[in-house]
Amino acid sequence: MTRLNLTCVASAMALLAATPALAETITVEAGEGAQERLQEALILAGEGDEIVLGAGRFALTDGLSLDVDGVTLRGAGMDETVLDFTTQQGAGEGLLVTSDNVTLRDFALENPKGDGVKSKGADMIVYSRIRVTWTNGPDPDNGAYGIYPVESTGVLVTGSKVSGASDAGIYVGQSRDITVRNSIVEANVAGIEIENSRNALVENNIATRNTGGLLVFDLPNLPVMGGGNVILRQNLVVDNDTPNFAPPGNIVAGVRRGTGILVMANDSVLIEHNLLENNPTAHVMVIAYTQPFDDATYNPYARNVVVGENHFGRGGDDPQLDGGEMLVAAFGGALPPVMWDGVVEDGNGLTVVDGVQGWTLNLTTPGQDLATAKPAPLNVAEPSFVFDYDSVGAPAALAARLKP
């Protein structure tokens, strides 16, 4: 009987899912009254509707927001449809999304006063070919994040482009089941940052001219902690040499100019098949959380971090580190590609495949004074930790949504 009931429920659900949605397409063009017309369309949209933005420049004075499930917001292309926030007077971001199953595609935001697009508690979201640009280049007065999904499950960012963010170009925080791929992050403080998040796949991106290219962090005193299970692969991480322009006080203000990939206080991170070139401080840096903290539930150690096969080009030759010149001289002209602080929780710190060169600060405790470091060549075991490739990334349904 129980089985029969379940079957009934299942077929009823299948029926519901099969019912064609009475979705509408609403077109909004640039021009007079764009703020009101576009915001009204975002509010009055029904579930499943598509809002189409015409080509052109939308002059906006206030942040926009979307709170209807299943809506697609589509422009005519990331260079054709521009939401221009240069004269924004209010709100903390250009566009705020707070509903589920939303698709954002083919448009740009320029010069938002705060963040670019923020999606909070917005599960199963797709960002496709979205451009966020601060047109004046690196500047501490630019907004913090370009693309900013937070507290969400199911996030796909693809084909997007962010430059000028005074924190991170693409920042995924306190979220799960994430893919960031095929995107370009240039001239931000951090290119792509995965923070306090789990099951993230970062692949096939280009991170260049940032202060730091790809960052994986776990921070204390947040509603969601325990970040980990992250794979960074097949990314081009080159020329990340922009001096740090983050306003002090932000965690990324501590990122050294010239960092390719930075892992701080995280569990299970795999770095493989990336191409790293001209990251003058370090191609790969693996460290514990460096600040004092008061949070019994927080683990400050970097655990189970694996550096696999990568292509390491020139790098580590102009490190932004105390005593950097002496270190470079001691290592014969350039620091080896992998820099580790040496801090291990319980025999589960960093491992690297055979042939990967590195160096360690030989510290023992999170937050230990750098002056007490005893730099030496890296000598760690080969990886034994096994990653489950199927456990990272956004649900396949998100990429499927983009198929014609």
Add this chain to the structure above:
Amino acid sequence: MNWRNALVLVAAAASLGAAALAAPLRAPVMVDDVAVSETRLPRKLSDFGFFSDPAAQVPAANVTPYRLNVPLYSDGADKLRFLYLPAGTQARSMGEDLLDLPVGAALIKTFAFGEGADRRLVETRVLLHRSDGWLALPYRWNDDQTDAALAVAGARIDLATPRGEAISYRIPNKNQCKECHGLNGAVVPIGPKGRNLSADWLGHMVGAGKLDTMDDGMDTMPLWESRDTMPASQMARAYLDVNCAHCHRPGATASNSGLDLRLEQRDAQAIGIMKRPVAAGRGSGNLLFDIVPGKPDQSILLHRMASPEPGVAMPELGKATVDQDGVDVVERWIAEMKPAA
């Protein structure tokens, strides 16, 4: 015709019927319960019948004015608050927390600038308690001050604040209502908490049968007018609770910041003391911690309160000017705080 147009038609027919019924009865003005509970998006404020004299803000039957001990700052707007309870219904006391208001109830708040004959009604925001939850809608007053029209997309209006600052005043759009009123995915009222309502008013409501009882914890927030004589810590915590905690609390818009400014939060770090910012960006103002005891000028929280600049200013919405009185109270509180050992 799609289903949504059909709904609008049905709703329009329903309000037409109600208007026809109400028309011959000149007084007293009764609130239209269909508009409050059913009409999808009433187009005009007058559709509700909350006022017997809208321009003078004289409430209709069963619409009761109230004030809060500590109000939310909105560029110095004069705020006229009303609670509508349908005849025969009653609010329930939840102690210090939000009054439990029945389905069919409404909260109405009119924002006005100017004194006496110069007073201009700018907008009226309504919160309607419907069977499927609360609905928040903004209405913009017309130039003749005869009625206000639904402004789902919000608006900007040039006006002068009581201190004479010329500002572009922002009427929030319907979604922005939710940015402050959203809690765990639902829209909820913010203002009428037992602790922030006066015992006099609560007693009057009990006497009129509109509130079931009074409880401990009610009327515990000090009056904002007493801010210069009351302890700074008490005033500041009350101010932050009322002005910030609808977003800065678990389950609300700024939950991911980890900052929890509710009055009941006792953890020092959670309320910002020596807490590092998470996503402040340039809002940090080159400072390291939300609150540094004894050091107001090193506290991000105060820095953002004291800024009118978008992207830095807190609150993010409903603020074009700095609330200097609020800044003063919080500054005094931080200055008096003992530095950590």
